Amino acid sequence: MFELNLSDWQILLVKLGLVLAIVPAITLVAGYAEHKVMAHLQHRLGPMYPGGFHGWATLLADGLKFIYKEDIIPAAADRKVFSLAPLAIFVPTVLTVLVLPLDETLVVEELDLGLFYLLAVSSISTIGMLMAGWSSSNKYALIGALRAAAQLIAYELPIVLSAAVAAMLAGTLSLNGIVEAQEWPFVLWPPGIGLIAFLVFFGAGVAELTRPPFDMPVAESEIITGAFTEYSGMRFIFSTFFPEVANMVIISGVATTLFLGGYQPIVPLGFLDAVPGLVWFTLKTAFMVFMLLWIRPTFPRLREDQLQKFAWKFLIPTSLVLILAAGAWVLYAPEGLK
Amino acid sequence: MNADVVREVFFWGVGAIMVIAALRVVTTQNVVHAALYLVGTLMGAAALYVLLLAEFVAWAQVLIYVGAVVVLMLFGLMLTRAPIGKANYDNSQRPLAAVVAAVLFGVMSWILIDAFSGTELELAGENAPRTQDIGAVIFSSYVWPFEIVSVLLLAALIGAVMIARRDEPEADKEVGS
Amino acid sequence: MLDERKLSAARKRTYGIGLLKGMAVTLKHLFKHNTVIEYPDEKQDLGPRTRGVIALKEENCTVCMLCARECPDWCIYIDSHKETLPPKREGGRPRKRNVLDRFAIDYALCMYCGICVEVCPYDALFWSREFEYAEYDIRQLTHEKEKLSDWMATVLPPPALEAGAEQPGQPVAATPAAAAPAPTAVAPAPTAVAPAVQPAGATTPTPAPSMSAPAETTEADKARLPAPPAHPAPRATTDPEAAGRSPEVPTTGQETVLSDQEKAVYQEDPGPNVDVPAEQPQPVALERSEDAEAVYQQVLKEQLDKGSSAQVAEARARVARAKAERGIKRGPTPLTVDKPVPSAPTKGAPRPEPSGAPEAKAPQPDPGPVAAPAEAGAAGSDEAETSAPAAAKEPAAEEPPSAEPVSTPDPQAAAPAVGGSDETPDQVFERVLQEEKAKGSSDAVAQGRAKAARVKAERAQK
Ligand code: SF4
Numbered sequence: 001m002f003e004l005n006l007s008d009w010q011i012l013l014v015k016l017g018l019v020l021a022i023v024p025a026i027t028l029v030a031g032y033a034e035h036k037v038m039a040h041l042q043h044r045l046g047p048m049y050p051g052g053f054h055g056w057a058t059l060l061a062d063g064l065k066f067i068y069k070e071d072i073i074p075a076a077a078d079r080k081v082f083s084l085a086p087l088a089i090f091v092p093t094v095l096t097v098l099v100l101p102l103d104e105t106l107v108v109e110e111l112d113l114g115l116f117y118l119l120a121v122s123s124i125s126t127i128g129m130l131m132a133g134w135s136s137s138n139k140y141a142l143i144g145a146l147r148a149a150a151q152l153i154a155y156e157l158p159i160v161l162s163a164a165v166a167a168m169l170a171g172t173l174s175l176n177g178i179v180e181a182q183e184w185p186f187v188l189w190p191p192g193i194g195l196i197a198f199l200v201f202f203g204a205g206v207a208e209l210t211r212p213p214f215d216m217p218v219a220e221s222e223i224i225t226g227a228f229t230e231y232s233g234m235r236f237i238f239s240t241f242f243p244e245v246a247n248m249v250i251i252s253g254v255a256t257t258l259f260l261g262g263y264q265p266i267v268p269l270g271f272l273d274a275v276p277g278l279v280w281f282t283l284k285t286a287f288m289v290f291m292l293l294w295i296r297p298t299f300p301r302l303r304e305d306q307l308q309k310f311a312w313k314f315l316i317p318t319s320l321v322l323i324l325a326a327g328a329w330v331l332y333a334p335e336g337l338k
Numbered sequence: 339m340n341a342d343v344v345r346e347v348f349f350w351g352v353g354a355i356m357v358i359a360a361l362r363v364v365t366t367q368n369v370v371h372a373a374l375y376l377v378g379t380l381m382g383a384a385a386l387y388v389l390l391l392a393e394f395v396a397w398a399q400v401l402i403y404v405g406a407v408v409v410l411m412l413f414g415l416m417l418t419r420a421p422i423g424k425a426n427y428d429n430s431q432r433p434l435a436a437v438v439a440a441v442l443f444g445v446m447s448w449i450l451i452d453a454f455s456g457t458e459l460e461l462a463g464e465n466a467p468r469t470q471d472i473g474a475v476i477f478s479s480y481v482w483p484f485e486i487v488s489v490l491l492l493a494a495l496i497g498a499v500m501i502a503r504r505d506e507p508e509a510d511k512e513v514g515s
Numbered sequence: 516m517l518d519e520r521k522l523s524a525a526r527k528r529t530y531g532i533g534l535l536k537g538m539a540v541t542l543k544h545l546f547k548h549n550t551v552i553e554y555p556d557e558k559q560d561l562g563p564r565t566r567g568v569i570a571l572k573e574e575n576c577t578v579c580m581l582c583a584r585e586c587p588d589w590c591i592y593i594d595s596h597k598e599t600l601p602p603k604r605e606g607g608r609p610r611k612r613n614v615l616d617r618f619a620i621d622y623a624l625c626m627y628c629g630i631c632v633e634v635c636p637y638d639a640l641f642w643s644r645e646f647e648y649a650e651y652d653i654r655q656l657t658h659e660k661e662k663l664s665d666w667m668a669t670v671l672p673p674p675a676l677e678a679g680a681e682q683p684g685q686p687v688a689a690t691p692a693a694a695a696p697a698p699t700a701v702a703p704a705p706t707a708v709a710p711a712v713q714p715a716g717a718t719t720p721t722p723a724p725s726m727s728a729p730a731e732t733t734e735a736d737k738a739r740l741p742a743p744p745a746h747p748a749p750r751a752t753t754d755p756e757a758a759g760r761s762p763e764v765p766t767t768g769q770e771t772v773l774s775d776q777e778k779a780v781y782q783e784d785p786g787p788n789v790d791v792p793a794e795q796p797q798p799v800a801l802e803r804s805e806d807a808e809a810v811y812q813q814v815l816k817e818q819l820d821k822g823s824s825a826q827v828a829e830a831r832a833r834v835a836r837a838k839a840e841r842g843i844k845r846g847p848t849p850l851t852v853d854k855p856v857p858s859a860p861t862k863g864a865p866r867p868e869p870s871g872a873p874e875a876k877a878p879q880p881d882p883g884p885v886a887a888p889a890e891a892g893a894a895g896s897d898e899a900e901t902s903a904p905a906a907a908k909e910p911a912a913e914e915p916p917s918a919e920p921v922s923t924p925d926p927q928a929a930a931p932a933v934g935g936s937d938e939t940p941d942q943v944f945e946r947v948l949q950e951e952k953a954k955g956s957s958d959a960v961a962q963g964r965a966k967a968a969r970v971k972a973e974r975a976q977k
């Protein structure tokens with residue numbers, strides 16, 4: 001397992017390069033989808049001009065604009081922390097992609113503890129938020145960072161617990177193993193437990209993304225852009241836009257992997273096996289992304305206390321009960337049903 | 339390049355980073371910086387665990403210490419007092435603290451060396467530690483410590499809730515979510 | 516609190532169905548045809564009353580400064596100077612008037628409240644629908660009068676009145692017999708005035724059919740149009756020359772003293788809701804002895820026949836009854852009005868475009884200026900100044916007061932009635948007090964006006 005040789009390193013470098021190229025590309029596509037889908041859900045058109053055809057180049061133009069923008073660091077800011085914060089948010093985001101199994105063999109690093117790694121790494125970005133908010137020397141930023149931290153801590157629990165349900169049912173922490181262990185009809189089996197765990201994971205995931213209706217950390221009408229109020233230019237992209245959209249795709253991918261059967265065909269029909277797993281994975285992830293995009297323009301923002309109540313009084317107890325139920329199922333369900 | 343050499347380089351590199359970060363934790367004048375250096379130290383520890391193939395402990399370290407404990411520390415600091423820039427929270431007990439830390443360091447090093455020096459860990463092959471084994475051990479030989487820690491944490495949790503709870507009648511009037 | 520609790524309990528009972536409903540709504544919109552107007556490519560047909568940009572009709576502006584003063588943002592800049600015109604005829608008094616040098620609106624400050632347009636008594640400001648005048652330089656957002664005048668081309672004609680709306684009052688032509696104590700201009704067509712003022716059916720549930728018929732009204736209006744130009748007052752009663760006032764002395768003060776007389780003139784067109792001075796023939800509605808209840812029933816019936824909804828009909832009927840009651844109670848007693856209310860005639864009237872030819876003044880007095888002296892007087896402006904013609908092009912086209920010098924041989928007809936040297940200030944005081952009291956002004960008002968008159972008379976003596 002740890003027999004490193006030169007070619008291993010080379011492979012790893014190539015893989016990393018691919019990830020660094022593909023993740024931004026996917027982020028652009030998802031960001032464009034976000035613009036357009038949200039617009040149409042709200043009876044608008046969204047961007048129509050950049051690039052000519054339905055504004056396909058909007059995000060490229062945006063990115064170009066941000067590159068040209070001045071990188072402002074407030075005079076009173078803590079410069080070092082301020083400049084490092086986007087990195088602390090951005091890097092964990094990219095790192096989470098490494099373990100997602102896009103296909104049976106199409107995974108950057110197949111880890112024994114893939115799920116655990118994923119949850120651990122994604123929790124680092126909270127520190128980035130706090131760093132950004134505190135170092136900006138701005139009250140809005142600080143309040144935004146505190147809100148973000150409180151929210152991420154609160155929703156980390158239901159995410160971990162509901163993911164644990166999936167791991168318990170599969171009997172492994174390896175993401176590939178979890179995918180393999182799932183059988184049709186993925187999320188609906190075992191009855192109730194899977195679906196509820198999925199919903200808990202999904203709800204907590206929306207909150208973890210700090211997307212509406214759980215976007216108090218960046219509630220623009222109250223605290224401008226929260227922790228990122230003082231950021232501009234590329235730092236802004238790397239601290240808000242990029243992680244938000246990329247995380248949206250990643251959470252969708254994780255939900256797909258844990259509950260929707262990952263790269264397995266949607267229905268177990270023989271001829272569908274010919275379709276590569278990547279297609280199924282992409283389709284399912286796209287569906288999940290659409291769900292997230294659908295929620296965003298539909299619901300108004302919650303209040304901070306409602307948000308915390310939702311996590312602590314509803315999601316966490318629910319997921320604890322789910323863990324009990326999943327354990328009972330694994331131990332006592334008749335062999336034929338499993 | 340030999341895998342062992344790579345491992346050695348990593349070990350010493352990570353070790354140096356950890357030591358520097360740990361020193362900065364205690365010498366920096368800014369509490370938030372101290373907490374952030376602590377993150378560096380803890381991440382270094384996690385990296386060392388990975389080098390020792392203790393993946394589970396490594397991710398647990400990241401998830402719990404970096405993702406939760408330090409976040410809570412930062413959270414608390416920022417909620418209370420975390421001025422940007424230099425703020426001297428030193429007091430006259432610094433030398434005493436140094437002595438205590440030195441003694442602690444000596445004792446722990448001595449115990450660790452005494453207990454494990456010369457032990458060869460098999461990192462690959464049949465006897466390599468697996469996550470499953472950790473689980474099995476926790477719930478068999480170490481089930482009592484595990485349970486005791488659980489109860490302790492539960493007690494702490496309830497205690498915290500009791501302390502934080504306001505028994506004002508207005509609290510009930512809030513509109514439900 | 517309690518309600519909120521109930522509400523949240525009710526919310527809980529639905530188990531998130533509401534969330535699904537919300538999601539269904541947005542999903543529906545995903546598949547609906549989009550009605551977005553892609554602005555630079557397509558343009559919306561904006562409503563006729565869109566507040567796009569303010570256009571200035573320079574000829575109409577008399578530099579009264581009302582707009583600049585009322586503007587909440589103080590973003591209207593006006594500069595002007597006075598010009599002395601040679602007397603119109605031999606031996607006459609030279610006239611002074613204001614010439615607009617600069618009129619600018621800073622659209623970077625303007626908040627499009629429309630107060631300036633509302634307040635302009637001379638119909639010099641209009642809303643235009645144009646809104647695409649963004650600039651790269653904020654200074655260019657200050658539109659000078661040339662640019663503001665250019666916008667005039669984009670101003671829409673005033674919209675047609677709704678069916679059944681009150682007919683706006685017409686400019687009142689004072690009787691040529693200016694010296695008559697009571698303005699009798701309305702006398703020739705008293706019945707026509709009343710319906711013009713009252714909404715059909717509301718206060719005129721009378722058997723007189725001509726009164727509620729709009730067609731008749733129009734005819735009557737037409738009949739009145741060629742009336743001679745307005746002549747503000749029988750001011751000839753005082754000899755202005757005898758007052759010995761130099762033309763340079765502003766004729767301030769006359770607005771106080773003359774106001775009643777002026778009022779009499781400007782109330783000749785009573786406008787809606789303005790009661791008619793006693794001297795005038797009473798509108799029929801007030802003379803009828805029909806009892807209020809009958810009025811109520813009749814109006815109700817009329818309204819219902821007309822197809823008004825029950826509520827509207829009832830409301831109108833009630834109004835009619837109330838008016839009838841009041842009318843009966845007061846009977847033919849003189850009804851005085853303290854303030855001249857230049858309501859309808861100033862605005863909204865389909866105003867004939869000033870033809871620019873001076874001869875046009877007689878047949879087509881502009882409705883706007885009719886109320887001007889009253890307003891200007893209220894604002895304390897110099898009467899002679901404000902009523903001066905706005906632009907040299909159309910010296911008198913729209914200004915009935917300024918028509919004075921033409922129609923009256925005496926150019927100083929506007930001189931104050933109190934200015935006569937034969938009256939001491941104290942006498943003036945007494946006289947004005949009496950007049951005001953006779954008019955029914957309150958004590959305080961009467962005192963105030965009398966005092967003002969005295970002060971002015973004193974000043975005039977010096
Ligand atoms: S519309 Fe503009 S210019 Fe006119 S009063 Fe209002 S703020 Fe002033």
Ligand code: SF4
Pocket residue numbers: 575576577578579580581582583593634635636637638639640
């Ligand atoms: S006439 Fe109208 S536009 Fe001219 S100054 Fe007076 S209010 Fe303003």
